[in-house]
Amino acid sequence: MRPSAAAAAADGHPAGAFGLVVAAVALAATAAYVLAALRLRARGDAWPQWRDASFAAGCLAIAHAMMMPLPGGPFTAHMVHHVVTAMAAPVLVVLGRPLTLLLRTVPPGRVRRGFLGVAHSRPAAWLLFPPVAALLDMGGLWLLHRSPLLAAAHHRPVLGAAVQAHLLAAGLLFAFSVCRLDPVRHRWGLAVRGTTLFVAGAAHAVLAKTLYAVPPPGTAFAASDLRDGARLMYYGGDLVELALAGVLAVEWYTRRGRALRPRARRAAAPGRLEPAAGGRRFT
Amino acid sequence: MPNGAAPPPTAPRTRRSLAVFALIGAALMAALDEIVFHQILHWHHFYDRSTPGIGLLSDGLLHTAELGALVAGGVLYADLRRLRALSPAHARAGFVLGLGGFQLFDGVVDHKLLRLHQIRYGVDVTPYDWAWNAAGLLLLLLGAVLAVRARRTGDRRADA
Numbered sequence: 001m002r003p004s005a006a007a008a009a010a011d012g013h014p015a016g017a018f019g020l021v022v023a024a025v026a027l028a029a030t031a032a033y034v035l036a037a038l039r040l041r042a043r044g045d046a047w048p049q050w051r052d053a054s055f056a057a058g059c060l061a062i063a064h065a066m067m068m069p070l071p072g073g074p075f076t077a078h079m080v081h082h083v084v085t086a087m088a089a090p091v092l093v094v095l096g097r098p099l100t101l102l103l104r105t106v107p108p109g110r111v112r113r114g115f116l117g118v119a120h121s122r123p124a125a126w127l128l129f130p131p132v133a134a135l136l137d138m139g140g141l142w143l144l145h146r147s148p149l150l151a152a153a154h155h156r157p158v159l160g161a162a163v164q165a166h167l168l169a170a171g172l173l174f175a176f177s178v179c180r181l182d183p184v185r186h187r188w189g190l191a192v193r194g195t196t197l198f199v200a201g202a203a204h205a206v207l208a209k210t211l212y213a214v215p216p217p218g219t220a221f222a223a224s225d226l227r228d229g230a231r232l233m234y235y236g237g238d239l240v241e242l243a244l245a246g247v248l249a250v251e252w253y254t255r256r257g258r259a260l261r262p263r264a265r266r267a268a269a270p271g272r273l274e275p276a277a278g279g280r281r282f283t
Numbered sequence: 284m285p286n287g288a289a290p291p292p293t294a295p296r297t298r299r300s301l302a303v304f305a306l307i308g309a310a311l312m313a314a315l316d317e318i319v320f321h322q323i324l325h326w327h328h329f330y331d332r333s334t335p336g337i338g339l340l341s342d343g344l345l346h347t348a349e350l351g352a353l354v355a356g357g358v359l360y361a362d363l364r365r366l367r368a369l370s371p372a373h374a375r376a377g378f379v380l381g382l383g384g385f386q387l388f389d390g391v392v393d394h395k396l397l398r399l400h401q402i403r404y405g406v407d408v409t410p411y412d413w414a415w416n417a418a419g420l421l422l423l424l425l426g427a428v429l430a431v432r433a434r435r436t437g438d439r440r441a442d443a
Contacts, residue, residue, distance in 0.1 A: 198347055206343035212330040231329060241350050249358035256362060 018161035019066035022168065026059040026066075033059075033098065036105040045104065055096025061089040062168070073225030075215075076232060083236035085164075086137075086171035091243050094175040099182035125185040130196035133177040137170040138203040145211060151218030174200065179247045194248055201241040208234035295370035297437055300363060301377035301430065307356035308381020313349040316389060326403045338397035345393075372433035376426055383422025390416040 033055050040047045065084040070077040099119060106112040118124060126132060144150050144163060153160040176182070178193050212230035215221050221229070320327045330339075363369040390412065393399045402411040 194351070198344075198351055201347035201350070202340075202343040204343075205346050206339055209330050209339055209343065227329075234329075238346075238350055241347065242354060245351050245354035249354050253358050253361060257365070260365075 016157060016161075018157075018164060022164075023063035023066040026063040029098075030056045030059040033096065033101065036101050039105055040101070047101070051096045051101075054092045055098060058089040058092030058094075058096070061085070061092065065089075072228055072232075073222060075219075075221040075225045075229040079229040079232045079236070082141075082167065083232060083240070086141075086167040087236065087240040088243075090168075090171040090175035091179070091240060091247075093172065094179050094181065095247070097181050099184070103183070119183070120185045127173060128177045128180075128184055128186070130177045130188055130193050133170070133173045134196045134200040134203075137167075137174040138200050138207075140166050140170050141204070142207055145207060145216045148216075148218040150216040154219075175244070178244050181247075190248055190252055194245075197241065197244055197248070201237065204237040204241075205234055208237060294368065295373075295437075296363065296366075296368040297370045297373045297433070299359075299368070300370040300373040301380075301433075303356055303359040303363060304374040304377030305381035305384070306352050307360065308378040309385040310349050310352035310356055310381075312382045312385040313345075313389070314353065316385075317346075320402070327400045328404065330400075335398070338399050341397055342393070342399050370433070370437065372436055373430070376429035376433045378426075379422055379429055380426030383419050383424075383426055386419030386422060387416060388419075390419055 034052055037047050037052050062085050065081050070080045072080065099115075102115060103112065103119075106115060127136075144153075144167070149159075149163065153163045177188075178197050180188065180193060208230050211233065212227055215226050316327075321329065360369075394401060394412065394415070401408050402415055
């Protein structure tokens with residue numbers, strides 16, 4: 001399949017207006033993030049540097065994948081684009097805790113209340129229910145590769161842009177709901193988020209394996225291109241899944257550490273918490 | 284821990300040590316299989332066209348579980364160390380049991396029952412299957428011996 005310039009948006013090649021807009025938004029977001037973090041530090045808040053680095057890396061990766069030619073044949077390039085923009089970069093962006101930063105830097109008032117209202121709204125809560133986010137992400141991915149959608153997106157730039165926008169948004173939503181580092185309405189527990197990650201990871205791996213043998217309907221990629229792309233999807237998915245599982249593991253470890261701390265203090269100063277033991281009583 | 288006060292040493296959690304290391308062992312064996320036989324030797328095929336759908340699904344679930352197990356095992360191990368509750372003898376036994384358990388499971392369920400892929404293509408696979416499963420069985424036996432020994436040593440220490 002030879003991607004025409006107009007259809008490039010769906011393919012991960014240097015793309016038209018949509019790619020430009022996304023890249024510009026990503027760069028603007030990076031600048032805004034860095035400025036906000038500087039302001040926060042200037043007023044004395046603690047905000048680790050690595051969060052800036054993570055957010056910036058995620059945004060720059062998205063901008064790069066939108067603007068620059070990607071390696072490999074058309075299908076491999078499409079998969080590089082998918083793994084970078086819809087999987088790896090969202091994790092980096094989410095690790096920067098952008099919503100927390102936003103709520104901390106915007107001064108109290110109508111704007112801040114508006115942001116809070118959106119973050120705590122019922123639709124946002126539904127979208128951030130991990131299985132829903134996973135369904136939007138993996139469902140979209142399956143639909144794209146197992147229906148004639150990918151082929152159609154090649155020929156219709158608007159459809160291609162819509163597909164890309166969905167994959168990017170769903171990738172961000174999924175990473176956000178699994179990591180759950182920012183303050184939103186419902187705090188789903190580790191069990192729900194871990195199970196969702198597991199099922200979504202399996203759905204991704206199975207799709208990658210089937211793509212190795214059977215191309216998306218209506219497309220005619222070269223066999224070697226198809227195989228390279230499928231392998232990239234499979235092992236790229238592994239790395240992202242490891243990263244997300246690592247985020248959950250760190251959360252569990254930290255939380256358990258906090259629960260253990262009172263016990264450690266008691267052990268360090270025995271007797272201090274038992275006033276009845278040696279205390280003199282007034283009668 | 285940031286406040287510097289390490290939690291007090293607790294009694295070794297023998298069962299937990301064994302279970303955590305069985306998890307790590309199984310996940311590591313799965314990862315080794317992926318790296319050695321898929322990536323380096325290219326004996327296994329990434330996707331064998333005769334794989335049925337249910338096999339593909341179970342492969343996806345298993346592969347994802349193996350990655351999760353690697354991370355979960357790592358953090359559970361870190362937690363045991365933080366509690367100073369690791370029993371090294373039980374951990375060793377669990378590790379070998381995990382290695383053998385996955386090897387045998389892979390050889391019997393993945394290769395034969397689900398027919399995901401074979402050990403090698405273009406040759407008579409029978410000796411490979413025997414070697415594969417015998418290695419798994421040997422590891423399992425070794426793990427069982429280590430577990431019994433760990434338990435006896437633990438009992439003796441408890442008596443003393």
